[in-house]
Amino acid sequence: MTPSLLMAVLASGFIYAISPGPGVLAVFGIGASKGRRAGAAFLCGHLLGDVIWCSTALAAIIGARVIGTTAFDVLGLISGMFLFWLGWRAIRAKRSNEDEPKAPGRHPFWHGIMFGLTNPKAYPVAVATFTALLSSRADMLNWSMLPLLILVSTLGGIAAYGIIIGVVGARHVRTVYQRHELTITRLCGVMFIGFAINALMHAVPSLLPRKP
Template sequence: MTSSLLFAVIASGFIYGITPGPGVLAVFGIGAARGRRAGAGFLCGHLLGDVVWCSTALVAIVGAREIGSSAFDVLGVLSALYLFWLGIRAIRTRNRSSEAPQGAARQPFWHGILFGLTNPKAYPVAVATFTALLSSRAELLTWAMLPWLIVLSFIGGLVAYAILIGIVGARQVRTVYQRHEVLITKLCGVMFIGFAINALAHALPGLMGSKTS
């Protein structure tokens, strides 16, 4: 495994974990109501869902690559379109999200597990994020690497969650986040569109080449 692939997988897990979404909004809501310890408990439970969805996404990505480069390129285009759609939605956000829980969870850890495993956005976002960041190194992906890919994405997610736990209990950070939540969401939308463009840049030439050959 090359150093660039290693970094890309860790970065994918990190970005997937730290990008504002239902899980991040939930932990800020729980942290605001019950403090850092409750937020950390929620994230520890939520991490199980992240491992499941990221592992499933990586299986799909490696499987598409092993089937053939065209299948991976198609997956790349679909992922890019999904990321672009998410980006546009985020940029058009005008009001604060209502996806944060209304009130603190009584059992943050178990609430995190249930939340992480049942989040309907988890799998498509994981596939789209990992495909966008790994598309330039698709030729390196094999089934033998899958355990390491899962471990590295887990490490990236741990780093993201450590940062979230560190800031969720800080009143100033929480206040800034809540005050500028719409702006942060819009900036994440721009980032998603950037990932979409990157995925298209690597997928479209392969598809066009296969059609002309």
């Protein structure tokens, strides 16, 4: 396994965990109302869901690769289109008038577990993110690598959560985050579109019929 592959998996886990979404918004609300320790407990619980969804996504990617390059390229095409759609939605996002996520009661850790396991967008986002970043190294993937890939992606997620925990406990962070939430969301949208283009550039040429 090459260092570039390990870095790609590490980056995938990091980006998946730190990208703005329901979990990030929830932990900012929890940290503001109950403090950094409660926010950390929520993320520790949420990590279980991340590990499961990322593991499932990696297994699906390797499975598609083992079945054949066409299956992997189709997965890359679908993932690229999905990421482009997510990015486009994020760029066009408007400020929500809905109430902020409420902080959990006495058990933020268990709330985090349930939150992470029941997020319906977790699996498709994980597949799309990992496929986009690993598409250029698809020929290196095999089943024997799966345990190490899961470990490395988890380390990336833990690094992302460490940053979030450090930030969520800082003074006035919630106010600043809310004030610039749209800008942050739109920047992430641009990033997702970049990943989508990368995935499509690797998938589409392989799916086009070749000239005799």
